[in-house]
Amino acid sequence: MPTDSQELRDDLVACLPSLNLDLALAQSGQRVVYLGHFEDNKIPPDVLPPDGEDADEKPFLHGWGAWGRIVVKVVSGADPVTLARLQAETAILEEVRPTCFPKLLYCNLFTDNPVTDERLKERLYVSIEEFIDSSPLSAIADQYKGDEQKIVKLAVGISNALLPLWAHHRKFVHRDIKPANLLIRPNGEVVVIDLGIVRETGAVGVTHDGPGPGPFTPGYGAPEQMNNEKNAVSFKTDFFSIGVLMYCLHSGVHPFVPRANMAMHEIMIAVASLHPPLLTDAAGSSQGFSDFVAKSMLKVPWQRHRTPAIFIEELQALQQN
Amino acid sequence: MALGLLHQVGHNSKWNVESFENDGCGDGLILSPLHQAMGTVEKLPPETRAASIFDPQFYLPNSRKTKLLSYPFFPEQVDGGFQTSTFVAHVPEVAKSCIDFQVQQGFRKVVVPTRYINQMYPSYFKQQNQFTVDAFMEHAGSRPLCLSVALTAPMIQDPEWREQVLNWITSFPEVDEVYIMYEHERSTKQVADARFLVDCMTFCSDIMNTGLAVTLGYTNTEGLLYTAAGDLTITMGAFENTRIFSVDKFLESEGERRGPKARIYLPGLFNWVQFEDAKRIRSGAPEVWAQVYEPTEWAEEALRREVEPTFNQSPLYKHYFRNMQDHMDELSPLKASDRRKLLLSKIAAAMGAYRELNYRGIGLEKHGQGGHLMEWQNALNSV
Numbered sequence: 001m002p003t004d005s006q007e008l009r010d011d012l013v014a015c016l017p018s019l020n021l022d023l024a025l026a027q028s029g030q031r032v033v034y035l036g037h038f039e040d041n042k043i044p045p046d047v048l049p050p051d052g053e054d055a056d057e058k059p060f061l062h063g064w065g066a067w068g069r070i071v072v073k074v075v076s077g078a079d080p081v082t083l084a085r086l087q088a089e090t091a092i093l094e095e096v097r098p099t100c101f102p103k104l105l106y107c108n109l110f111t112d113n114p115v116t117d118e119r120l121k122e123r124l125y126v127s128i129e130e131f132i133d134s135s136p137l138s139a140i141a142d143q144y145k146g147d148e149q150k151i152v153k154l155a156v157g158i159s160n161a162l163l164p165l166w167a168h169h170r171k172f173v174h175r176d177i178k179p180a181n182l183l184i185r186p187n188g189e190v191v192v193i194d195l196g197i198v199r200e201t202g203a204v205g206v207t208h209d210g211p212g213p214g215p216f217t218p219g220y221g222a223p224e225q226m227n228n229e230k231n232a233v234s235f236k237t238d239f240f241s242i243g244v245l246m247y248c249l250h251s252g253v254h255p256f257v258p259r260a261n262m263a264m265h266e267i268m269i270a271v272a273s274l275h276p277p278l279l280t281d282a283a284g285s286s287q288g289f290s291d292f293v294a295k296s297m298l299k300v301p302w303q304r305h306r307t308p309a310i311f312i313e314e315l316q317a318l319q320q321n
Numbered sequence: 322m323a324l325g326l327l328h329q330v331g332h333n334s335k336w337n338v339e340s341f342e343n344d345g346c347g348d349g350l351i352l353s354p355l356h357q358a359m360g361t362v363e364k365l366p367p368e369t370r371a372a373s374i375f376d377p378q379f380y381l382p383n384s385r386k387t388k389l390l391s392y393p394f395f396p397e398q399v400d401g402g403f404q405t406s407t408f409v410a411h412v413p414e415v416a417k418s419c420i421d422f423q424v425q426q427g428f429r430k431v432v433v434p435t436r437y438i439n440q441m442y443p444s445y446f447k448q449q450n451q452f453t454v455d456a457f458m459e460h461a462g463s464r465p466l467c468l469s470v471a472l473t474a475p476m477i478q479d480p481e482w483r484e485q486v487l488n489w490i491t492s493f494p495e496v497d498e499v500y501i502m503y504e505h506e507r508s509t510k511q512v513a514d515a516r517f518l519v520d521c522m523t524f525c526s527d528i529m530n531t532g533l534a535v536t537l538g539y540t541n542t543e544g545l546l547y548t549a550a551g552d553l554t555i556t557m558g559a560f561e562n563t564r565i566f567s568v569d570k571f572l573e574s575e576g577e578r579r580g581p582k583a584r585i586y587l588p589g590l591f592n593w594v595q596f597e598d599a600k601r602i603r604s605g606a607p608e609v610w611a612q613v614y615e616p617t618e619w620a621e622e623a624l625r626r627e628v629e630p631t632f633n634q635s636p637l638y639k640h641y642f643r644n645m646q647d648h649m650d651e652l653s654p655l656k657a658s659d660r661r662k663l664l665l666s667k668i669a670a671a672m673g674a675y676r677e678l679n680y681r682g683i684g685l686e687k688h689g690q691g692g693h694l695m696e697w698q699n700a701l702n703s704v
Binding site: 014015016017044045046047048050057058060061080081083084085087088091092106108109110111112114115117118119123125169170 | 381383384385397401402403437508567568569571572573574576577578579580581582628631632633686688
């Protein structure tokens with residue numbers, strides 16, 4: 001499992017020698033995230049521009065300085081089948097990716113350190129995405145408190161961003177909608193990050209078929225996700241998380257984590273069985289807003305909004321009201 | 322049968338093709354859809370295709386590598402993406418399409434693909450049969466087939482597994498050739514494991530004794546040792562990932578990465594040595610250099626350059642291909658027992674050359690050293 005260490009940074013810079021790692025952003029599960037940038041004048045002489053012999057070959061490092069600030073994600077500890085699935089899903093998502101996701105600039109698997117010519121301790125799957133000038137929703141959540149219209153607009157933005165994934169014939173699901181994975185541009189537009197796939201890569205990722213919980217963020221993951229009921233995980237799983245998000249933003253209180261320092265199992269029990277107070281009572285919201293959120297957070301998927309179209313239509317109706 | 326040498330085609334496939342067509346190195350190619358789009362393969366001269374086999378490379382069936390996806394029968398191209406549960410419904414059409422392609426292109430033999438399974442699951446053979454083997458056998462009719470199998474070292478070394486593998490690969494009357502590659506995990510570039518080499522030689526020998534032809538893919542220079550087991554076909558490749566098998570190659574973008582320092586193959590050492598180390602041997606120990614280096618036009622040109630070649634330029638690979646062909650030309654006319662003697666004498670000479678370099682204080686980078694030779698010697702002395 002990678003951790004931000006000098007060794008990992010050295011390995012990354014050996015593989016991508018014009019890369020400057022400016023800041024370690026986050027570390028979760030099997031992934032480390034950095035902010036960085038490339039400097040073309042650091043490209044060593046042994047890295048040549050494409051010679052045109054392979055029409056599919058893209059420039060490596062050359063011209064990457066123009067990307068400006070970038071986000072570097074490093075995954076390790078994943079088996080080849082999982083990595084192939086990750087690449088397959090990444091490629092498909094590239095096809096359907098709307099503007100509300102960061103652009104993927106480069107990804108590759110590194111197995112050797114080219115400077116030492118030794119095998120890396122762990123194979124590193126590195127992806128580089130554009131940096132979005134924005135604030136994470138988690139940092140500005142207070143600005144939404146009690147503002148139904150602003151919250152509904154945000155939920156519409158999230159839903160429209162996810163719609164191509166939900167509508168894809170492979171039925172993608174984000175599975176990790178939460179404030180930390182939502183970026184708000186200065187003009188208020190929402191950008192969804194972490195398509196849920198990279199996050200899952202690894203021992204308890206997409207290949208997890210055994211007993212026990214599936215991958216989820218406590219408090220935001222739907223009951224079927226916690227229970228690893230793969231057949232029940234669908235776009236409605238994202239509806240649940242969006243409902244939780246709307247509840248939190250409006251009331252300032254998490255529906256299933258009402259007090260600090262709750263243990264994981266307590267949160268899981270709450271998500272599975274607790275029916276939080278209606279928003280009309282807890283935060284004085286409108287009946288329509290409260291009903292929408294309550295329906296999104298129903299424990300059983302079939303009781304939630306039946307289709308993405310209905311989900312979005314109801315949100316738009318709330319916007320018009 | 323006779324010894325054979327095929328190009329294990331990899332990144333920049335034209336290097337292999339040129340080496341075969343223009344330089345007379347190798348008896349043919351193992352074509353690689355990972356590196357050659359369908360249109361590229363179809364444009365090869367008919368004589369080149371007739372001398373070659375086409376490996377469909379279903380080892381990682383959900384790989385998204387662009388060139389693999391240019392083949393409509395590649396599993397990830399079927400039904401919107403490969404899934405084990407749904408592929409079974411499509412495998413008959415995949416088999417038909419893949420076999421038709423191989424027949425139309427006039428390759429030497431139709432290759433039956435299998436997938437890479439890295440564990441010795443009890444259901445291993447059932448999975449392989451259901452994945453592709455049954456359907457390919459059914460659609461191939463009576464034409465002779467080559468079964469491709471990617472094995473792990475324990476599958477070859479564990480007696481029970483080895484027996485099951487042998488039982489399986491010899492159970493198809495239509496198959497008269499097997500194309501085997503092994504994943505031998507190690508931290509060294511050369512196989513420095515006498516026990517494994519012996520087990521692999523015995524494994525190949527056992528297969529050949531049943532009357533099946535053997536092509537051993539993804540071999541580094543250890544492939545030469547297997548000629549002591551009998552008349553089989555070994556391979557030579559340019560980039561390291563064509564000389565060491567790993568499914569990682571189906572995930573990497575080879576052109577879009579920084580490569581290691583360039584190496585040159587020195588046949589008198591049976592090893593690849595960093596180019597700058599080779600130049601130090603040439604200047605610091607010219608007699609040793611004369612013993613271990615076999616000049617070729619490509620190596621001479623590289624040695625004359627002021628700027629060192631990089632790993633992604635062709636001359637040092639074409640030099641290797643020529644050296645390997647020379648090795649094989651020397652071994653081919655001999656009986657297996659005489660090949661063993663010749664190899665042992667050459668290994669002894671290589672060990673002497675390394676000793677001399679050491680004596681003269683010419684240190685070599687780790688992977689350019691001769692640690693593998695003692696193991697090779699032990700292996701050949703054990704068979």
